[in-house]
Each structure stands twice: as C-alpha cells, then as structure tokens.
Amino acid sequence: MRLLSLNLEDFRNVVNASLTFAGDRVFFLGPNGQGKTNLLEAIGLAGSLRSFRKSGMDGLVREGQSRSQSFYRFLDDNGDEREVFLSFRSKGEKILEVDGERINRLGEHLGQFPAVTLSSRDFRLIREGPADRRKWLDLLLSSSSPxxxxxxxxxxxxxxxxxxxxxxxxxxxxxxxxxxxxxxHAVRLYSLRLSAIPEISKSLTRSYLSLTDESEKADLAYDPDLSLDSTEQYLQKLADERPRDRIMGSTRKGPHRDDFLFRLQNRDARTYASEGQQRGLVLALRLAEFFYLRQALARIPLLLADDVLGELDHLRKANFRKLLPPEAQVFATGTAYPSENESAIWETFQVTEGTFTLA
Structure with a gap:
C-alpha cells in the first residue's frame, strides 16, 4: 500500500494542505507544535477512522470551523489506485466514501487501508492498566479479522x-x-485471542532480539480473566456470579477483563524493564503489528513514526533502521533527522504553522 497524495482541510491547525508523495521514506521536519503529528494523525484516520492520540473526534476539526474534510489517493499492492474521502464534525456523523461509494459500517472498511503508528504514547501499553492493551489488541484483531x-x-x-x-x-x-x-461471543473472542497472541509474540521476539543484537529476549503472555472452553462453562460462571454482579451493577467476569503481559527475560517488563528497554519493547510490538497485518490482510501497511527514532539509544536506533520493512512506505516526524547524513534518504517536508513545504 502506498499513499500517493493527501488533500486536507480544517484539520487541527491545518487550514488547507495538498501534498503529493513520490517516495517510500517521507519525513516531516520542523519545531514542536507546528503540525507534524497532526499530519500523521490525518493519514492514520483513513484506515481506522480514529485518532492514535485520543478517543473521539473532539478537537480534530480546526477551531472555528464546523467540519474537516480529507481526500486520500492510494496505490494498492495490485497496482490499482484507490480513493478515500472522509468528512466529519467534532460531534455527529462521519461521511466516508471509498472509490466514490458511501461506506456506512466500520466493519466494511477496517483493514482496507492499514497503517501502523509508532509513538512515544505507546509507553502506556506497558505502564498503564489493561484497558489500553485490550483496546490495542481489539483494534488489531478487528482490522485483520471480520x-x-x-x-x-x-x-x-x-x-x-x-x-x-x-x-x-x-x-x-x-x-x-x-x-x-x-x-x-465470549468463547469465540477468547479462542481468537488465544491463537493470535502467540503469533504476535513470536514476531515481537524476533524484532526485539534484532533491536538489541540478540542480547535480550522479550515476549508477550496472554492473561485471560477466564479460560473459556465452552459456552456452557461461561454460562455457569455468569449464573454463579449473579448475586455479586447484582450488588456491583456490572458483569465482573469475562473477556472484557482480559490482559496480556510484556515480558523481558521472562520477567514482567512493567517492573523490571528500564525506560530504554520499554522503548524498545513498544517499537518491537508495533513492528509485530505490521507483520501480523501484512500476513492476515495480504496488504502492506503504512508505517507512521511519530518522533520515535530520536529517543532511541545508538544501538537500538541503528538496528531499528535495519528493521524497517523495505517494502513499507514510512512517514516519520522529528525536529531533526534521526542521525546525521540522513537527509538524502528522505523525501522531506518542512513544517511551519500547519503548512508543508517540500524541501
């Protein structure tokens, strides 16, 4: 999958932008607060209709405007051009059209234009509670499996x-x-997660070993709230829990309480991993997401890297560049290039107050 062009109106601090991308390595360069991340956010919306920075659409429409619109032109892996039009208000309906046809159900669209975002915000997947990890897993598996x-x-x-x-x-x-x-539904969700997480974990292990020159082993471990082998088993559990559920006013047991753990050298990474190791873990997770989607969808996702390369140590930075899939189109942001003498490999746009100028 390649993004060939993007026209964007009234999105965050962007009044109007029309960009054409010729290369597979695109870099948005400029000081903080100018709109670099906003553009990555807009690119990611084409595939998932959700921001990687926040829940909901509040704040995405430029202040003082009623609606934001974006038009994307993609080249798919079969060599066919595809067009996506998205229009939305801060609250209310979204209008989505693909190749001129209105799309009314999210399930019809997920996985058609996949993108994987790497961001410093990904730390929450390790440090915060299970809700963020479940949300990430649900989006990945929903995008890859109707x-x-x-x-x-x-x-x-x-x-x-x-x-x-x-x-x-x-x-x-x-x-x-x-x-x-x-x-x-619960038993099937449990089964699908049980089969998917080991596959994601294998890819994460490979990526993390490469990031660290094979000095450290990382993996994921599924931590379900319940092991669900049959609907009858869960129905009995729900019946047993009804008195307590009535007191609490909510269902306390089930896949909505599932979690998965990051492990480093067979220990819980939340407790034992340093900040540098945690950065490596979330990057490895996002690369695992890329390879999982590519395999499941038979499509090559876009990679959106939001100011992450500059935060890595020298070893992980060098190894990460080697790990970037050569077949993927990569959009990256930063206040400077990740290292010296890199400008030649990037198609660079200078970003200033919501405007984008090809350097």
Missing part, C-alpha cells in the same frame, strides 16, 4: 444490555436471554 470484529461487537452489545438489566434488578430469566448471546 469474524473477530463481529464477535467483539456482539459481545459488547450483550454486555451492555446485561449490565443495564443488573442495574434495574431484572429477573434471572431476563438476564439469561442476554447471557446466551454473551457466552457465545
């Missing part, structure tokens, strides 16, 4: 309904009606 997306939607709906019934003290019979659906 089956996963459908089960996730079904589970979320059934969970919301059961929680509402618990709050209004519904009967066991009323609860059971939603528990049947909840259990069906």
């Amino acid at each position: 089956e996963y997306f459908n089960h996730l939607q079904g589970y979320t709906r059934a969970l919301r309904e059961r929680n509402a019934l618990l709050k209004r003290e519904a009967t066991d019979g009323e609860l059971l009606a939603f528990e049947q659906s909840l259990a069906t």
Whole structure:
C-alpha cells in the first residue's frame, strides 16, 4: 500500500494542505507544535477512522470551523489506485466514501487501508492498566479479522444490555436471554485471542532480539480473566456470579477483563524493564503489528513514526533502521533527522504553522 497524495482541510491547525508523495521514506521536519503529528494523525484516520492520540473526534476539526474534510489517493499492492474521502464534525456523523461509494459500517472498511503508528504514547501499553492493551489488541484483531470484529461487537452489545438489566434488578430469566448471546461471543473472542497472541509474540521476539543484537529476549503472555472452553462453562460462571454482579451493577467476569503481559527475560517488563528497554519493547510490538497485518490482510501497511527514532539509544536506533520493512512506505516526524547524513534518504517536508513545504 502506498499513499500517493493527501488533500486536507480544517484539520487541527491545518487550514488547507495538498501534498503529493513520490517516495517510500517521507519525513516531516520542523519545531514542536507546528503540525507534524497532526499530519500523521490525518493519514492514520483513513484506515481506522480514529485518532492514535485520543478517543473521539473532539478537537480534530480546526477551531472555528464546523467540519474537516480529507481526500486520500492510494496505490494498492495490485497496482490499482484507490480513493478515500472522509468528512466529519467534532460531534455527529462521519461521511466516508471509498472509490466514490458511501461506506456506512466500520466493519466494511477496517483493514482496507492499514497503517501502523509508532509513538512515544505507546509507553502506556506497558505502564498503564489493561484497558489500553485490550483496546490495542481489539483494534488489531478487528482490522485483520471480520469474524473477530463481529464477535467483539456482539459481545459488547450483550454486555451492555446485561449490565443495564443488573442495574434495574431484572429477573434471572431476563438476564439469561442476554447471557446466551454473551457466552457465545465470549468463547469465540477468547479462542481468537488465544491463537493470535502467540503469533504476535513470536514476531515481537524476533524484532526485539534484532533491536538489541540478540542480547535480550522479550515476549508477550496472554492473561485471560477466564479460560473459556465452552459456552456452557461461561454460562455457569455468569449464573454463579449473579448475586455479586447484582450488588456491583456490572458483569465482573469475562473477556472484557482480559490482559496480556510484556515480558523481558521472562520477567514482567512493567517492573523490571528500564525506560530504554520499554522503548524498545513498544517499537518491537508495533513492528509485530505490521507483520501480523501484512500476513492476515495480504496488504502492506503504512508505517507512521511519530518522533520515535530520536529517543532511541545508538544501538537500538541503528538496528531499528535495519528493521524497517523495505517494502513499507514510512512517514516519520522529528525536529531533526534521526542521525546525521540522513537527509538524502528522505523525501522531506518542512513544517511551519500547519503548512508543508517540500524541501
């Protein structure tokens, strides 16, 4: 997948930008606060319709404007040009068109224009609670598997309904009606996560070994809230937990409480990894995401690197450049090039107050 051009209107601090990309290595160069990350954010929206910086669309439309619009022109891996049009307000409907046809369901679009973002914000995946890790995993698996997306939607709906019934003290019979659906989706989510995480972990291990010249081994470990072998098993668990769930007004057990752990040298990276090691771990995770999507979708994702290379030590920086997939189009940002004498390998845009000038 290649992004050939982007027209952007009223997005964050960008009034109007029209950019054409000729190369596979594109660098947005400029001081902080000028709009470099905003452009990466806009590129990522084409595939997932969500920002990698925040939840929701609040703040993405330029101040004082009612709507933002963007038009993307891609070249897919079969050599065909594809067009994406996206228009949205801070609150309210999004208008999405692909090749001139309106797309009304997110599930029809996820995975069509994949992009993987590497950002310093990824530290939260190690340091924060399980909610961010689940959100990352759900987006990755939803983008690569319509089956996963459908089960996730079904589970979320059934969970919301059961929680509402618990709050209004519904009967066991009323609860059971939603528990049947909840259990069906829960068991399938557990199974799909159980098979996906070891594959992601293998790729992370390879990338991290390369980043560290094979001096340290890292991996991921699935930490499910429950091991779910059958719908009957989960239905029995829900029945057993109903008295406590009624008191709490929510469903306390299930895949919505799952987690996965980063391990370094077989120890929990949250506790034992240094800041430099954690930087390496999240970069390795994002590279694992790239390779997982490429395999699952038979498409080459874009790579969006938001000011991450300059934060690495010399060894990891040199090894990371070697790890960048040569087949991927890479968009990177920084206040300077990651190292000296790199300007020749990048198609560079100078960024100043929301304007982009080819250097």
